[in-house]
Amino acid sequence: MEIVGNGFVAGALRSIAPRHPGVVALAAGVSRIRPDYVHLDLAREAALVTEQARRCASRGTRLLYFSTASAALYGTPGCSGTEDCRHAPRSWYGEHKLAMEQLVRRSGCRWLILRLTHLVGPGQRPHQLVPALVAQALGGRVRILRGASRDLLDVDDFVAMTDLLLGTGIEGETVNVASGRSTEVDAIVDHVAALTGTDPVRTYVEEASRHTVSIERLRSLSARTWTFGEDYYKGVLDRSVGALLRERATR
Structure with a gap:
């Protein structure tokens, strides 16, 4: 597997890269909001997706594109969390990822789209969910969207799921990669606080809807139960969190 990108997801995939020749994993998309550069970031990803899709079409390789299964896509009240849910995205990020999916589908290349939930593991960047919560907890104050929930997935489980899906040879499919478990952010903060030995003040901001990600298609295509x-x-x-605390202790 050829991996395009050098971030958290790209690093996690390197362990299975030799097992999947003929696959180009595009792991270099927009993962954070930079208000002053958002249009440049979106244009950069669109150009990169277009370039890689054309390369794959010309070479007959399979493009693995990573989209989102976050609340940005599935957070509309009443959304089933299935891949064919018709509810509108709740943010520009969800709209952007759907547009990139359409670009891939219409490119003429062989493709597989994986919609990723909140991946968690060592080596994440500071702006990502768990490192950000740990930093806030250690700082004494955590900011929470009222009523929000998140589906967390260990990065090793993500790699195992991706490995199985690629091994089947499937293409032309859009698949949620998640735990299928929606956990209240308050409960996540409770556990982060216990692990860090802190009792942060919680500041609640705008209301957020609870969302759940369906993994029925993942189970069917990978022929594995995946029960969490x-x-x-x-x-x-x-x-x-343990890895983050050990890293901070060595600085």
Whole structure:
């Protein structure tokens, strides 16, 4: 597998790259909001997707594109969280990712689109969910969207799911890659606080809808049950927060 990108997802995929020749994994998309540069960031990703899709079409390789299964796409009240949910995205980011998906589908290349939930693991960048929560907790104050929930997935489980899906040879599919468990952000903060030994003040801001990501298509296509318990998120946080605290201790 050829990996385009050098971030968290790209690094996680390197362990399975030799197993999947003929695949180009595009792991270099927009992952954060930079208000002063947002249009440049979106244009950059659109140009990169177009370039890589053309390369794959000319070479007969399969393009693996990573979209989103976050609340930006599935956060509209009443959305089923399935890949064919027709509810409108809640943000420019969700709209952008849908536009990139359409660009891939219409490019003429062989493709597989994976919609990723909130991946968690060592090596994440500071702006991502868990590192940001840890930094806030250690700083004594956490900002929370009232009523928000998040589906957390350990990066190792993401790699295992991607490995299985690529191994089947499927293409022309859009698949959610998630735990299928929606956890209240308050509960996530509770566990982060316990792990960091803090008791941060919680500031609640605008209302957010609870969203759930369906993994029925993932189960069907990968021929694996993929069942995660109610406390799955705690194990995910144990590993990630522990690594973050050890890293801070060595600075």
